[in-house]
Amino acid sequence: MSSITHWYVLYTKPRSEKKVTDRLTDTGYEVYCPLIRTMRQWSDRKKKVSVPMFPSYIFIHIDVKRRQEPLQDSGVMNYVYWVGKPAVIRDKEIEAIKEIENKGSDIVVQGSGFERGQFIEIPDGPFKGLNGTVDKVDNRKVLVYIEQLGCIVQFYYKAQTI
Numbered sequence: 001m002s003s004i005t006h007w008y009v010l011y012t013k014p015r016s017e018k019k020v021t022d023r024l025t026d027t028g029y030e031v032y033c034p035l036i037r038t039m040r041q042w043s044d045r046k047k048k049v050s051v052p053m054f055p056s057y058i059f060i061h062i063d064v065k066r067r068q069e070p071l072q073d074s075g076v077m078n079y080v081y082w083v084g085k086p087a088v089i090r091d092k093e094i095e096a097i098k099e100i101e102n103k104g105s106d107i108v109v110q111g112s113g114f115e116r117g118q119f120i121e122i123p124d125g126p127f128k129g130l131n132g133t134v135d136k137v138d139n140r141k142v143l144v145y146i147e148q149l150g151c152i153v154q155f156y157y158k159a160q161t162i
Contacts (some may be wrong), residue, residue, distance in 0.1 A: 008087065017056065057080065116135065116136060
């Protein structure tokens, strides 16, 4: 009898995404933690680093019957639920995330004047063409809920000068 596998989203402890991914992969699970390259600044230097695209979330492709096993990992908090059941992510959505990750360019949204609740279409970068709702605006970053991916993505914007 064939097994039924789906992609699910695991909620991890903060800043544990890479370690949990490594441990679960070493245990034989198919796990995906999409990474993006971003510029980080310290007091003495700037450096490009790879950070999880979705902080505290990783994806696991697993048989329905084995779904409880990854919860034994100390870094896994729980599955992400939708309507009372673990949320299932379609293969085409995982492929879309992989395509975005592979583009590898920095995400830059030009302009400012974003307001909470504003509906926008991402005009440029790897998320170009995706629609979202502004969740939060803070200093030089904007958190946007991307409907097609069902998650919040952080964007940095350049304030336009006149």
